[in-house]
Amino acid sequence: NDAPAMASPYKKFFENLTGAGKAIAVLTSGGDAQGMNAAVRAVVRMGIYVGAKVYFVHEGYQGMVDGGDNIKEATWESVSSMLQMGGTVIGSARCKDFRTREGRLKAAHNLVQRGITNLCVIGGDGSLTGANLFREEWSGLLAELVQQGLIDEEASQKYSALHIVGMVGSIDNDFCGTDMTIGTDSALHRIIEVVDAIMTTAQSHQRTFVLEVMGRHCGYLALVSALACGADWVLIPEMPPEDGWEEKMCQKLSATRSRGSRLNIIIVAEGAIDRHGKAITSSIVKDLVVQRLGFDTRVTILGHVQRGGTPSAFDRILASRMGVEAVLALLETTANTAACVVSLCGNQSVRLPLMECVQMTQEVQKAMDGKRFEEAVRLRGRCVSYALFVTCGVANYFLSFDCSFFNFNVAVLNVGAPAAGMNAAVRSAVRVGISEGHKMFAVSDGFEGFYKGQIKEIKWADVGGWTGQGGSLLGTKRTLPAKHIDKIAEQMRKYNINALLMIGGFEAILGIMELLAARGTYEELCVPMVMVPATVSNNVPGSDLSIGADTALNAITDTCDRIKQSASGTKRRVFIIETMGGYCGYLASVGGLAAGADAAYIFEEPFDIRDLQSNVEHLTEKMKTGIQRGLVLRYNSNENYTTDFIYQLYSEEGKGVFDCRKNVLGHMQQGGAPSPFDRNFGTKIAAKAMQWITKKLNESYRKGRVFANTEDSACLLGMRRRAMVFQPVVQLKDETDFVHRIPKEQWWLKLRPLMKILAKYKTSYDISDSGQLEHVVLRRPKESEAMAAI
Numbered sequence: 001n002d003a004p005a006m007a008s009p010y011k012k013f014f015e016n017l018t019g020a021g022k023a024i025a026v027l028t029s030g031g032d033a034q035g036m037n038a039a040v041r042a043v044v045r046m047g048i049y050v051g052a053k054v055y056f057v058h059e060g061y062q063g064m065v066d067g068g069d070n071i072k073e074a075t076w077e078s079v080s081s082m083l084q085m086g087g088t089v090i091g092s093a094r095c096k097d098f099r100t101r102e103g104r105l106k107a108a109h110n111l112v113q114r115g116i117t118n119l120c121v122i123g124g125d126g127s128l129t130g131a132n133l134f135r136e137e138w139s140g141l142l143a144e145l146v147q148q149g150l151i152d153e154e155a156s157q158k159y160s161a162l163h164i165v166g167m168v169g170s171i172d173n174d175f176c177g178t179d180m181t182i183g184t185d186s187a188l189h190r191i192i193e194v195v196d197a198i199m200t201t202a203q204s205h206q207r208t209f210v211l212e213v214m215g216r217h218c219g220y221l222a223l224v225s226a227l228a229c230g231a232d233w234v235l236i237p238e239m240p241p242e243d244g245w246e247e248k249m250c251q252k253l254s255a256t257r258s259r260g261s262r263l264n265i266i267i268v269a270e271g272a273i274d275r276h277g278k279a280i281t282s283s284i285v286k287d288l289v290v291q292r293l294g295f296d297t298r299v300t301i302l303g304h305v306q307r308g309g310t311p312s313a314f315d316r317i318l319a320s321r322m323g324v325e326a327v328l329a330l331l332e333t334t335a336n337t338a339a340c341v342v343s344l345c346g347n348q349s350v351r352l353p354l355m356e357c358v359q360m361t362q363e364v365q366k367a368m369d370g371k372r373f374e375e376a377v378r379l380r381g382r383c384v385s386y387a388l389f390v391t392c393g394v395a396n397y398f399l400s401f402d403c404s405f406f407n408f409n410v411a412v413l414n415v416g417a418p419a420a421g422m423n424a425a426v427r428s429a430v431r432v433g434i435s436e437g438h439k440m441f442a443v444s445d446g447f448e449g450f451y452k453g454q455i456k457e458i459k460w461a462d463v464g465g466w467t468g469q470g471g472s473l474l475g476t477k478r479t480l481p482a483k484h485i486d487k488i489a490e491q492m493r494k495y496n497i498n499a500l501l502m503i504g505g506f507e508a509i510l511g512i513m514e515l516l517a518a519r520g521t522y523e524e525l526c527v528p529m530v531m532v533p534a535t536v537s538n539n540v541p542g543s544d545l546s547i548g549a550d551t552a553l554n555a556i557t558d559t560c561d562r563i564k565q566s567a568s569g570t571k572r573r574v575f576i577i578e579t580m581g582g583y584c585g586y587l588a589s590v591g592g593l594a595a596g597a598d599a600a601y602i603f604e605e606p607f608d609i610r611d612l613q614s615n616v617e618h619l620t621e622k623m624k625t626g627i628q629r630g631l632v633l634r635y636n637s638n639e640n641y642t643t644d645f646i647y648q649l650y651s652e653e654g655k656g657v658f659d660c661r662k663n664v665l666g667h668m669q670q671g672g673a674p675s676p677f678d679r680n681f682g683t684k685i686a687a688k689a690m691q692w693i694t695k696k697l698n699e700s701y702r703k704g705r706v707f708a709n710t711e712d713s714a715c716l717l718g719m720r721r722r723a724m725v726f727q728p729v730v731q732l733k734d735e736t737d738f739v740h741r742i743p744k745e746q747w748w749l750k751l752r753p754l755m756k757i758l759a760k761y762k763t764s765y766d767i768s769d770s771g772q773l774e775h776v777v778l779r780r781p782k783e784s785e786a787m788a789a790i
Contacts, residue, residue, distance in 0.1 A: 019052030019331055024118040025071065025111065027057035027064065028088040029095075029127035032307060033169040033183025035315030036088040036122055041079040042323025043120050045758050048076055050331065055116060059091040060123075061098035061130065067110035076760065083316060083596040084561045086186075086309050092123075101141075104134055108141040109150050111162075118163045118330045120323075122182070125175055125361050128166040132339045132354050138162040164339035165326045166354050167319075171307060174218035176364065176379065177357035178343030178350075182322065185314040187214070187306045188225055188676035189554075194302055195229040195265065196468050196673060202263035208253065208289050208297040212282040214306050215269035217365060218380070221306070222269035228679040230427070230467040231265040232256055235272035235280050237368060238376045243275060250292045257295075259461045264295070277371065310561065313553040313594040314677055317751075318344060320593060324754055325349045346722030347544050347747065407436070408498040408697050408706065410690075412458070413443035413450060414476035415504030415511055418670060419534040419548025421678030422472045425503050425686035427463040432690040434460055441495060445475040446504070447511055451484035453491055467683070470551075470673050478507050482514045489522035498706045499528045499693045503686070505535025505546065506741045509716060512729050516714045526707050528696035529714040530689045531729070534682070536670055539584035541736040541743035542727045543718025547685070550677040552580070552669040553591050559665055560595035560631060572623045572658040574598075574630035574650055578643045580669050581635040583740035586748055587669065592633045593755040598622070601634035601646070603740065604749060612646065616653040622760065623658050630658065688724055689717050721747075 026043045028036050040056075047054035054074045057063045063070030082089055097103030111117070121131040142156045168175040171187035191213055202209050213221045219236020226234035233249050235241065241248075253264045266289075272280040282299045289297045311319070325342040329351055339354040360379065367376035412429050414422050426442070433440045442458035443450050466473060481488050491497075500515075502508045508531050519525045533540035534547035556579055567573040579587045585602025592600035599615045601607055619630045632650070634643060643662060651660040674682070692715070700708035711728040718725060737744050756763045 019047060019050035019327070022052040022118060022331075023055065023114060023116040024052050024120060024327065024330060025055040025057050025064075025116045026074075026090075026120040027060055027122070028090060028092045028169065029060035029121060029123035029130075030092060031124065031170065032087045032092050033171050033181070034086045034186035034307070034309065034311035035182040035319040036092075036169045037082045037085045038311060038316045038319035039122050039167055039169065039182060039323040039326075040088070040090060041082045042320045042758060043327055044074045044079045045076060045760075046324045046327040048074075049757055050327065052118075052327075053115075055114060056090045059093045060127070061095035061107065062093040063091070064107040064110060065095060065097045065103045067106070067113075071110060071114060071116075081564075084310050084557075084564075086311060087307075088122075098130060098134075101137070104137060105141050105144060107134070108138065109145055112142070112145065112151055112155055112159050115159065117159050117161060118165075118333075120165050120167070120326045120330065122167045122169045124168065124170045125358050128168070128341060128354055129358050131164045131166060132358070135162045135164045135339055161335040163330055163333040163337065164354065165329045165333075166339065166341040167322045167326055168341060168343065171221065172215055172218045173220040174215075174361065174364075175343075175357060176360035177341065177352045179346065180314075180318060180344055182315055182319045183307075183311070184220070185318075185677060186309065186312045187221055188228065189312050190306045190309055191221060191225040191302060192228055192468070192676050192679075194300070194305070195225065195231075198300060199229070199263060199265065199468070202265070202298075205296060206262045208264040208266065208295045210266045210268060210282045210285045210289070210297065210299045212268045212270055212299070212301040214302070216271040217368070219269040219272070220380075222267045222272075224676065224680055226265075226267040227683055228424075228467060228676045229265060229267075230465060231267045233266045235267070235285070236269045237271040237273055238364075238380055239373055240273050240275045240280075245274070246288055246292070250289065253289065253295070254293060259464075261464060264289075275371070275373075312675070313557040313591070314550060314675075316557065316594040317590060320754065320758065321349060321751070324757070325351070346719065348721050407694075408438050408701075409441060409496050410438045410499045410501065410693060411441040411443050411455065411492075411495070411497045412474070412501045412503070413446055414472045414474050414534070415446045415502050416476060416478055416507035416535060417505060418470075418472040418476055419505065419536050419546070420470045420551035420670070420672060420674035421547035421682035422474075422476070422503055422534050423463075423466040423469050423682075424674060424679045425532055425534065425547055425682035426474060427466040428683040428686040429501055429503075429690050430458055430463045431460060432687045433693075436690065436694050438694070441497065442474055446477040446479055446507075447481040447484065447488065448477045448479040449475065450481070450491060451487035453494075455491060455495055467679050468673055470671055476504065480507060480514060481511050482518075485514070485518045485522060485525075488515075489518075489524040492524040492527075497524075497527065499697055500530070501686070501689055501693065502529070502531045503534045503547070504531070505533065505537065506539055508533075509540060509542075509729065509732070509736075512714055512716075513733075516729060519709050523707075526709040527713075528693050528700065528706075528708050530692055530726070531716045532682075532685050532689050533716070533718055536587065537581050537584045538586040538748075539582060539742045540716070540718065542716045542720075542732045544721065544747050545681065545719045547678055547682045548670075548674070549586065550681070551672060551675045552587055553594060554675050555669045555672060556587060556591035556633075556665060557594045559663075559668070560591070560597075563663060564631060572630075574619060574632065574654060574658050574660050576632050576634070576643060576647045576650060576660060576662040578662070578664040579633055579635045580665070582742075584742045584746075585635060586746070588633045588635045589752050589755065590748055592631070593751055593758075595631060595633070596758070597631040597633045597755065598759045599632045600752070600755065601632070601638075601641070603635075603638070604742075604746065605752070607641070612641070612649055613653070616650055618761065619650075620654065620657045685717060685719075685724060692717065692726055
């Protein structure tokens with residue numbers, strides 16, 4: 001029942017790695033986090049897939065110590081319907097017994113009885129530290145068990161080495177060595193949902209709201225949620241405010257109100273402190289605002305709502321990738337392999353020595369305890385986010401609004417179809433541009449508005465509240481500039497535009513190429529130009545990710561969850577779901593991985609009637625084993641194998657086993673409020689684009705004018721593997737399939753076998769790009785590098 005064959009010629013496959021004869025135990029420990037179940041599911045299914053026995057350890061380390069029914073063998077079906085569930089189905093508990101050698105001795109005995117020598121631990125730094133200690137003591141524990149007569153010498157030799165691989169499950173994102181921990185993105189979703197709801201009532205009553213979010217020792221949630229909702233002030237433990245912050249904050253809040261705003265939002269991490277180590281609580285902040293300003297102020301403490309709810313699409317994909325990577329790491333371990341943690345850097349899987357990550361995390365706390373706050377921020381790697389928040393949210397307090405001198409005129413426009421997060425990018429570009437001394441202009445309705453002269457200056461206050469709004473407030477159209485180049489050049493001359501920032505999808509890259517080609521005729525176009533990718537289809541060459549794609553994935557995932565739930569308690573049912581994407585299968589493939597789909601039909605992997613028949617037979621067999629629901633995603637890329645055709649085929653061939661339903665998701669994938677990821681990605685990438693524009697303007701300013709006509713003066717800023725990279729647009733032509741409007745190489749195609757494996761297909765999984773062991777100290781950026789890298 002193999003799925004359609006993979007087109008890419010992989011160099012290395014995991015078939016060379018076998019789990020036969022191995023036993024893997026998976027446990028969740030410490031605090032729960034959304035996405036843990038997706039990680040457990042991936043470990044179980046990948047482990048079974050490679051021939052290993054996989055065991056659940058219920059209730060964390062406590063279950064390992066107690067043994068008995070707490071350690072049960074897992075089956076493929078036992079993790080069905082687990083993907084969309086929050087918390088941890090196998091339970092988690094903080095265990096005092098495991099902290100003692102006697103407790104660890106009991107745990108070792110329980111594992112040896114079942115032949116388990118491979119542990120996959122999902123938890124925070126405390127849980128992972130305990131796992132490493134267990135591994136270091138393992139040989140001594142076995143020797144003690146032999147002395148007590150609980151195991152024989154043969155068992156001691158057979159199970160002489162314990163292998164540990166960790167995955168970080170923590171909503172705080174407080175573990176050094178990984179960009180995102182499992183659960184963080186979902187927690188941000190909960191926070192932003194609350195903030196968006198609160199802002200409507202705050203605006204109605206002209207109130208100030210103080211929101212307290214989790215983060216006893218780490219301010220990531222507070223900082224990123226403040227950036228995502230456009231908060232007026234944020235307080236975090238790693239970067240306490242300078243003395244006199246009370247007066248500065250009140251002046252900032254007052255200035256915001258004086259410009260017409262009807263509300264203020266202040267985000268406080270639960271561990272926020274001042275420079276002297278004194279706690280800054282939400283009630284202290286409220287009393288301060290009431291006493292000094294007299295504003296009607298309310299406090300909302302979000303508490304454990306941040307841990308609850310279903311995991312976001314990002315967390316499901318992250319956890320699934322990390323779970324598979326953890327099994328691969330366990331298969332490759334030897335007796336001398338150090339315990340490692342699998343994590344994410346950019347969009348790449350990496351493996352890091354567990355204790356190096358733990359020690360780096362502990363160094364952060366030591367720096368904070370020693371009041372070396374700048375060092376703590378550098379170790380966290382979050383200093384850029386703080387600097388960006390200051391620039392976009394607070395810096396207007398320090399700017400002089402009477403300033404009549406501006407360095408250059410910069411125009412911002414949206415091009416192509418709307419994408420959630422575009423407005424956050426525009427807001428960031430405008431405010432960073434103004435903070436760097438530029439005069440910013442907004443172009444309405446893309447290139448069509450450009451040649452019609454729909455251009456006006458846009459100021460700091462004009463973009464207030466834009467971050468959380470979907471669509472494109474500037475207006476956007478698919479019109480390309482080639483037919484109207486003369487009029488566009490005229491408008492650039494009229495408004496003395498010195499640089500262009502385009503935010504859009506494939507039309508934007510075509511547009512910037514057309515402008516570039518016309519430079520020889522129109523000197524007005526010889527200015528720095530940069531494009532930021534924004535499209536739900538994620539089909540822009542030169543960037544692995546686009547603004548708007550994450551929001552679309554969440555819309556698909558949420559809808560699929562509801563669709564699957566609609567069949568709960570009914571007879572066996574298969575759903576055929578059509579997504580957007582044009583010729584790009586990103587949404588169907590990655591959405592399928594996040595939603596637990598059984599198949600995803602895309603243009604990039606040709607399929608025929610035999611493949612469809614194979615998929616139907618595969619689903620039929622799964623249904624006979626007790627699976628109640630199936631999910632098939634596709635997008636309309638084949639004029640013959642349409643959604644209706646596939647629906648009718650499945651309906652006919654599934655008679656007597658399952659019935660079939662179809663759903664076309666349509667433009668709901670483009671609508672809605674942007675996800676936290678898209679808000680922050682848009683904010684960061686637009687800020688970096690403006691910094692590049694400032695640099696290029698200074699380099700190309702000669703004799704009282706800007707003149708830039710080199711290849712590197714017209715670039716696309718995209719995410720490539722681990723970093724944001726500026727790439728000259730002309731160099732992207734060879735990487736682009738212009739007929740089908742997709743890049744010739746797409747990184748996410750390597751995730752498709754993962755989806756098939758988790759759906760029980762026999763296929764090949766490329767591990768040539770899997771995580772390699774690195775050292776966390778080598779990944780620690782210098783302050784200047786971190787500030788430059790965003």
